[in-house]
Amino acid sequence: MGIRAGHIGIAAAAVILAGLPAGAARAANGAYAVDAADISETGSCKVESWMQAATNTDFSMVANPSCVVDPFKLKPVELSMLSNEARSGGDWSTTFAPKAKMNLEPTGVGKLGFSFSAGGQFDALTGQNQTVFATIPATFRLSEVTRINLNAGWLWDRTVDRHYFTYGIGFDWKFTDTLQWTIEGYGQAGQSDTPSVVRPRFQTGVRYRPNEIFSVDLIYGHNITGENANWITLGTTIRFPVPGGRPARERTGHL
Numbered sequence: 001m002g003i004r005a006g007h008i009g010i011a012a013a014a015v016i017l018a019g020l021p022a023g024a025a026r027a028a029n030g031a032y033a034v035d036a037a038d039i040s041e042t043g044s045c046k047v048e049s050w051m052q053a054a055t056n057t058d059f060s061m062v063a064n065p066s067c068v069v070d071p072f073k074l075k076p077v078e079l080s081m082l083s084n085e086a087r088s089g090g091d092w093s094t095t096f097a098p099k100a101k102m103n104l105e106p107t108g109v110g111k112l113g114f115s116f117s118a119g120g121q122f123d124a125l126t127g128q129n130q131t132v133f134a135t136i137p138a139t140f141r142l143s144e145v146t147r148i149n150l151n152a153g154w155l156w157d158r159t160v161d162r163h164y165f166t167y168g169i170g171f172d173w174k175f176t177d178t179l180q181w182t183i184e185g186y187g188q189a190g191q192s193d194t195p196s197v198v199r200p201r202f203q204t205g206v207r208y209r210p211n212e213i214f215s216v217d218l219i220y221g222h223n224i225t226g227e228n229a230n231w232i233t234l235g236t237t238i239r240f241p242v243p244g245g246r247p248a249r250e251r252t253g254h255l
Contacts, residue, residue: 030217031062031235032203033224034168034184036149037113037139039078039103042070043242050217050235058227060086077102083124088227094124097131107139107147114138132156135166145174155188164188164198180207188226196228205233213239 029036031050040046045067052060066080082097099119107113118134135153142148151168168186175181187200205219219233 030064030207030215030237031219031233032170032182032184032205032217033186033201034149034151034170035101035115035117035135035137036147036172037103037105037107037115037137039076039101039115040068040239041242041245042068042076044068044245045240046237047240048235048237050233052224052231052233054227054229054231056227056229057090058086058088058225058229060084075102075104088225095121095130096124097121101137107141109141109143112138112140128158130157130159132158133166147172149184151186160193162190162192164190178208178210180209181205182207194226196223197226199223199226199228201226203231203233212241 030048031052045065048062048064048066050062052058052062062082062084064080064082066078068076068078070076078101080099080101082099084093084095084097086093086095097119099117101115101117103113103115105113105115115137116134117137120129120133121131122129133153133155135151138150138152140148140150149168149170149172151166153166155164155166156162157164166186166188168184170182170184170186173181181204183204185200185202188198190198192198201221201223203219203221203224205217205221207215207217209215215237217233217235217237219231219235221231221233223229224231
C-alpha cells in the first residue's frame with residue numbers, strides 16, 4: 001500500500017515540478033524550505049541545526065530551537081528562533097529570524113490541512129529588520145507515509161524595499177521505517193536586479209530517523225539562497241517530547 005502510494009506521489013510531484021522553470025527547490029522541517037501544515041504536540045520542543053556549503057564557497061551554520069505553547073488555551077502556537085552564521089561573497093553575517101506558526105485545519109489522509117506562519121529576520125550586529133514574511137503552509141496526505149506540501153506567501157525585503165510572492169511545493173515519502181525521501185521546489189516571484197534571486201530553487205534529500213528523538217538529513221540543492229550555486233547540507237534534529245506523551249507516529253498514524 002505504502003509503496004504503491006509512493007509511486008503515485010512521485011508521479012504527482014514530478015508533474016507539478018515539471019511545470020516549474022529549471023533550477024527549483026527546497027523542503028519541509030529542518031533545513032528544508034517548504035513547510036508542512038502540522039505542528040508538534042503542545043509542550044514539546046526541538047532543536048534543528050544544519051551546516052551548508054556551496055560550490056561558490058558560500059557557507060552557513062544554522063540553529064533553530066522551537067517549542068509549542070498554548071498560553072491562552074485557544075490554539076497551540078509553535079514559536080521558533082532561527083540563528084544563521086553565514087558567509088556570502090566572502091562577507092560574514094549573523095542573523096536571527098523569529099517565527100510563529102499556528103495550525104488552522106488538521107491534516108489527514110485524503111484531507112487538506114493548513115496553517116499560518118509569520119515572522120521576520122534581523123541583523124544581529126545592527127539590529128536592522130531585514131525581512132518580514134507571512135506564509136500559508138498546506139499539506140495533503142496521499143497515505144500514511146506520503147504527503148504533498150504546498151506553500152504560498154508574501155516576503156518584504158526591506159534592504160531593497162521590494163515585495164515578493166513566495167511559493168513552494170514538496171513531496172515527502174517515508175519509504176522504510178527509518179528513511180524518508182523529500183523533493184521540493186520553491187522560490188519568490190517579483191522584480192530583482194539579480195536574476196538568480198527570482199529563479200526557482202531545487203532541493204532533495206534523505207532523512208534517517210531511527211527513533212522519535214533524533215534524525216539526520218543529507219540534502220543536495222541548487223540556488224537555495226538565490227545565488228545560483230550547488231549546495232550540500234548536513235542537518236540534525238533533536239526532539240524533546242512531552243513527558244508521558246505518546247510518540248508523534250502513534251498520535252497521528254502517519255509521518
